[in-house]
């Protein structure tokens with residue numbers, strides 16, 4: 001049986017992956033910066049501060065790298081790679097984001113550099129680039145539309161996806177031999193932020209005066225030009241509307 005490590009196993013995507021592994025009776029270790037409950041399947045490590053990584057990755061066959069740091073994602077990934085032995089028989093499955101090579105956004109540049117580090121490392125890998133999770137878009141609207149008057153960036157086109165479908169794809173990819181390739185996955189429909197916000201307000205029964213702010217320059221062109229979208233659509237996942245209808249956190 002494979003020995004599995006999940007960095008970011010405590011995060012949104014990590015939790016969805018853990019559910020799939022549990023359902024399939026597959027054991028795993030979660031890497032986290034803390035283990036307050038003292039669970040036996042948690043390895044305490046900090047990817048940015050480079051602590052505990054070697055011990056956590058030792059003897060693992062599959063490493064799902066889902067942990068992220070908005071400012072130091074590349075450093076975190078580099079530290080992980082350095083702790084891994086290139087000659088070890090390991091499959092690194094990394095979650096990335098659709099459009100990171102075309103959207104000039106600081107965090108995306110970090111993710112892109114992380115991808116490059118992985119490709120250069122000599123460690124067998126699969127990269128999966130996903131579009132935005134429904135939960136992420138929901139969090140954005142919760143913040144931007146918290147008050148009666150909300151400011152919303154104009155004309156961003158996104159293709160939100162059900163997080164469980166991304167987790168399922170990661171799991172399926174981990175079962176295959178690593179081909180050192182990059183795949184993409186996106187939701188079944190693309191919308192503008194305005195369309196998604198309208199549906200969000202409807203479902204959450206919130207009335208907001210929304211002021212749409214234009215985004216200028218290269219970032220605006222990328223967002224408006226659909227660079228966050230992919231043709232690799234997940235057909236049977238929940239659409240934004242269906243996800244909002246089913247969202248227990250409403």
Ligand SMILES: NC(=O)c1ccc[n+]([C@@H]2O[C@H](COP(=O)([O-])OP(=O)(O)OC[C@H]3O[C@@H](n4cnc5c(N)ncnc54)[C@H](OP(=O)(O)O)[C@@H]3O)[C@@H](O)[C@H]2O)c1
Pocket residue numbers: 007008009010011012013014031032033034045046047048049065066067068069076095096097098111129130131132133134136137
């Ligand atoms: N959100 C989206 O829409 C979206 C779309 C496509 C791809 N992605 C990618 O999917 C991945 C997971 O996203 P998510 O939304 O599930 O993230 P999340 O809920 O914010 O979770 C972040 C995870 O990173 C871990 N982490 C943070 N700093 C760490 C450090 N220094 N050392 C070790 N672990 C650390 C956290 O673990 P502890 O707090 O337990 O230490 C946590 O489990 C990210 O790589 C992101 O780029 C996200």
